Amino acid sequence: MVRVVRTKVEIEGRTHEEVVVVEGEEPAAWAAGELHHVGQATVRVDGVERVTGSARYTSDMQLPGMLYAAVARCPHPHARLRSLDTRAAEALPGVRAILTHENAPPIPWHGKASRVFDTELRHEGDEIAAVAADDPETAERAARLIRAEYEVLPYVIDAEVAMRPDAVQVHPDGNVLKDEDGNEGETYTRGDVAKGFGAADVVFEGRFSTAAQMHNALETHGSVVAWDGPTLTIYDSTQAIFNVRNRLAQSLGLPLTDVRVIKNYVGGAFGAKLGAYKQTLIAALLARSTGRPIHLMLDRRAENLVAGHRAPSIQHIKVGARKDGTLTALEMRIICPIGAFGMWAPSVGGPAKEMYTIPNMHIQTFGVRVHTGSHSAFRAPGYVEGAVALEGALDEIAAQLGLDPLAIRLKNYAAKDPGSDQAFTAKHLDECYRRGAERFGWAGLRKDLTAARKASGAGSAGTALLRGIGMASQNWGGGGGPTAQALCRINSDGSVDVQCGSQDLGTGTRTVLAQIAADALHLGMDRVRVLLGDTDKPYAPLSGGSMTVASVGPAVRMAADEARKQLLEIASAFMDTAPDRLEIRDGRIVRQGQADRSMSIADVLKEIGDYQIIGKGFRGPNPPEIIRTWGAQFAEVTVDPVTGHVQVVRMTGVYDTGRVINPLTYTSQIHGGIVQGMGLAVTEGRTLDPTSGKSLNANLEEYKLPTIADLPQIDVTWIGEPDFQANHLGAKGIGEPPIIPTPAAIANAVADALGVRVFDLPITPERVLTALAGGMA
Amino acid sequence: MAEEIQLRVNGQAHNVTLPATRTLLDALRGDLGLTGTKKVCDQGQCGACTVLRDGMAVYSCLTLAIECGDSEITTIEGLAAPDGTLHPIQQAFLDCDGLQCGFCTPGQVLAAKALLDRRPQPTAADITRGMAGNLCRCGAYPGIIRAVEQAAQRGAGTSPAHSQAGASGGG
Numbered sequence: 001m002v003r004v005v006r007t008k009v010e011i012e013g014r015t016h017e018e019v020v021v022v023e024g025e026e027p028a029a030w031a032a033g034e035l036h037h038v039g040q041a042t043v044r045v046d047g048v049e050r051v052t053g054s055a056r057y058t059s060d061m062q063l064p065g066m067l068y069a070a071v072a073r074c075p076h077p078h079a080r081l082r083s084l085d086t087r088a089a090e091a092l093p094g095v096r097a098i099l100t101h102e103n104a105p106p107i108p109w110h111g112k113a114s115r116v117f118d119t120e121l122r123h124e125g126d127e128i129a130a131v132a133a134d135d136p137e138t139a140e141r142a143a144r145l146i147r148a149e150y151e152v153l154p155y156v157i158d159a160e161v162a163m164r165p166d167a168v169q170v171h172p173d174g175n176v177l178k179d180e181d182g183n184e185g186e187t188y189t190r191g192d193v194a195k196g197f198g199a200a201d202v203v204f205e206g207r208f209s210t211a212a213q214m215h216n217a218l219e220t221h222g223s224v225v226a227w228d229g230p231t232l233t234i235y236d237s238t239q240a241i242f243n244v245r246n247r248l249a250q251s252l253g254l255p256l257t258d259v260r261v262i263k264n265y266v267g268g269a270f271g272a273k274l275g276a277y278k279q280t281l282i283a284a285l286l287a288r289s290t291g292r293p294i295h296l297m298l299d300r301r302a303e304n305l306v307a308g309h310r311a312p313s314i315q316h317i318k319v320g321a322r323k324d325g326t327l328t329a330l331e332m333r334i335i336c337p338i339g340a341f342g343m344w345a346p347s348v349g350g351p352a353k354e355m356y357t358i359p360n361m362h363i364q365t366f367g368v369r370v371h372t373g374s375h376s377a378f379r380a381p382g383y384v385e386g387a388v389a390l391e392g393a394l395d396e397i398a399a400q401l402g403l404d405p406l407a408i409r410l411k412n413y414a415a416k417d418p419g420s421d422q423a424f425t426a427k428h429l430d431e432c433y434r435r436g437a438e439r440f441g442w443a444g445l446r447k448d449l450t451a452a453r454k455a456s457g458a459g460s461a462g463t464a465l466l467r468g469i470g471m472a473s474q475n476w477g478g479g480g481g482p483t484a485q486a487l488c489r490i491n492s493d494g495s496v497d498v499q500c501g502s503q504d505l506g507t508g509t510r511t512v513l514a515q516i517a518a519d520a521l522h523l524g525m526d527r528v529r530v531l532l533g534d535t536d537k538p539y540a541p542l543s544g545g546s547m548t549v550a551s552v553g554p555a556v557r558m559a560a561d562e563a564r565k566q567l568l569e570i571a572s573a574f575m576d577t578a579p580d581r582l583e584i585r586d587g588r589i590v591r592q593g594q595a596d597r598s599m600s601i602a603d604v605l606k607e608i609g610d611y612q613i614i615g616k617g618f619r620g621p622n623p624p625e626i627i628r629t630w631g632a633q634f635a636e637v638t639v640d641p642v643t644g645h646v647q648v649v650r651m652t653g654v655y656d657t658g659r660v661i662n663p664l665t666y667t668s669q670i671h672g673g674i675v676q677g678m679g680l681a682v683t684e685g686r687t688l689d690p691t692s693g694k695s696l697n698a699n700l701e702e703y704k705l706p707t708i709a710d711l712p713q714i715d716v717t718w719i720g721e722p723d724f725q726a727n728h729l730g731a732k733g734i735g736e737p738p739i740i741p742t743p744a745a746i747a748n749a750v751a752d753a754l755g756v757r758v759f760d761l762p763i764t765p766e767r768v769l770t771a772l773a774g775g776m777a
Numbered sequence: 778m779a780e781e782i783q784l785r786v787n788g789q790a791h792n793v794t795l796p797a798t799r800t801l802l803d804a805l806r807g808d809l810g811l812t813g814t815k816k817v818c819d820q821g822q823c824g825a826c827t828v829l830r831d832g833m834a835v836y837s838c839l840t841l842a843i844e845c846g847d848s849e850i851t852t853i854e855g856l857a858a859p860d861g862t863l864h865p866i867q868q869a870f871l872d873c874d875g876l877q878c879g880f881c882t883p884g885q886v887l888a889a890k891a892l893l894d895r896r897p898q899p900t901a902a903d904i905t906r907g908m909a910g911n912l913c914r915c916g917a918y919p920g921i922i923r924a925v926e927q928a929a930q931r932g933a934g935t936s937p938a939h940s941q942a943g944a945s946g947g948g
Contacts, residue, residue, distance in 0.1 A: 020789055047870075048863065051868075052856070055879055059812075268813070268915060271912075506878030700818045708921065714919055
């Protein structure tokens, strides 16, 4: 019997209501005493494949008769395609097919704003043609031989310019995204801002900005596709196999049964691979016209032009506080250029709305279309950027009032959600602060640095390294929710496979799910295989929004629980004992209290022949309370006043995300978030040439990813208290939380070191020296 | 222009005909099906395609296949033993979680191998220098450093790749 219930689900900072189909009963909260694998540091179950090179990623797929494809792209930020001449490309030996707007079906893309090959090209890298050839070199050469004539059109890449009424229009409906009522931008209000500022003793006002951060996953986006009769199989470098399936089925007019999407391994994603990209459709069309499988991976340049990025942000922020540090009001005006086809604005205002008890607030967020490739989700989109302004403003207020930055955060600590006054399922952020400050040595360092600065004379233009410390807070969802389904199958030899259409991005999902299944089955992990990344498996959501553990984990536990119960019910027939008097111990089925009365699982299964025991599990609804993850980070930096170089010396991170399933991969997630956040803070940013509208660093040489030489000392710990109100595992996500406070904490530490704030990220040497010069003028 | 050459990879000789412009990376992946070596930037900027050429770490995307006729190439597929026993460096990357998505891992492991062959007991600065040419976008650097340290402690610097051991044993 299935039932239908409604529940709230949060993803990427946005909450919506979802209908859940519920069947049977979810298991009860999982007590620590029942666990042998969950909670233990566990080496990845697919680690051997990853260290031996035998893991097959999408780009490694080689199918019989496969052709390689390359895409010809528009070099201008905005142009109309006048004519195409493909004759030279066609004449190249080994070229098997060329698709352009003239011979490809006009399949809509980017909603209805464009189509697979358009003649109005709205960003550098927009697709004009694609070639399939016998080998990659021929495909690339042919793509270069396609001659295109353009009418070059005026463009706009600056969001503030694009907001002006006389700006060049990216689309006929205007450059600024509209809210449900048709107004430009999104507006959030609570309390009375004017009154709030009236009650303030001090006010800080500033303009922060963050740059476009490129994901640059090491495996580019791409697909390997093959038709088998009416059925399309797609190997895709994605974090959302079901989204890709839905989109391709819709675009090609196929039933879902005829599209299968497989992703066994993906070489990084970070939010940029949450849906189908145009190259997958192009590959499917080329495969159809040639009758051969197609391998189409983006090159590094295209990856940087068309495969998404963290939208830049401009954030005007104003914060008021009373003398004791109580925050009274906050105002923000946020502008994010979202590229030519962006459909949403990142939740840059999220941290301001949720982090502290600020009673009066007015936030406006403008998503602005410009002539660049579209933005996409990037690990906690909006919150990373928003934390920079919010946490920076808090430090500025604290400095005006002579307060410890940590003290002002505790002063405005939100025990309930400040917007809705609803309770959280769990919040131990105060404990994160306390432990973090202690491990980092916050109070002692603050005292030492203050004393040292007094001794050396503040503002002296020396050449000695400047040292500073800073901290920042983090909140995010990560509670997950329905829909997620799983199967657990016990084979006739006693081996177990868990089947679920989730994806392991390198986050450790397979390992965590194997730990959960093994504990639910009361078996060792060596018996359990977790099969993911295939739309032939039951539905699981995209792997993003820090939601996998909390969404898929409970479904897997329930499926494995069901399978174990069935096994015991079957055993009861052969052991002449009620199933509830039986248990699994060391691979045997044992009568409780009578260790001598037992039967091996293999013997029980032998009795039932080829019958496969199949347990079903699903993710149940969320509770009415608000589910959040929490954390605090502390940063120590040195700044060279001569070169302007910022060195992040040390980071401490303390996290509260409920129960930790696998401390080994959990720690790796935090390391990764901190390293990526450090990139955003000090080195990473797309550089657009204002005079041509083109990217100047669409590569890994001039776009500066953090290297091993940039690595700070990183100290990580967690609270680990299970959040059973959130779900019966008590676990929440850690994918995104660790990147959120990092840039803010580093920017605050740099401001502490310099005695003057750099408001624009990345904090490049040039910006440091400019700030120092301004500070000394 | 197609050229016929012999490529010696992981102790095995392969006769291949390929264009003079083909990189060692494309030859390994496309012609020999050794897809453990990854193409990431194809411009010598990231280190993911690192292989050993006569024991030295090289970027296979910046090496033409036809240059390698006289060389012994070791790829990630040549490191573990045929029975699946991991090379100590691979085992260390696994134990220390010196990876996340794993796409840079083959290059990282071979860079570590070249480093430890050269300096069996590396200092922290040696590790940073030896591994700085290999980007990891997941940020698994702390685990990578621990893995190189662990591998060094376990004497990986004196442990040949399986294919190297086989080649020297036979020759």
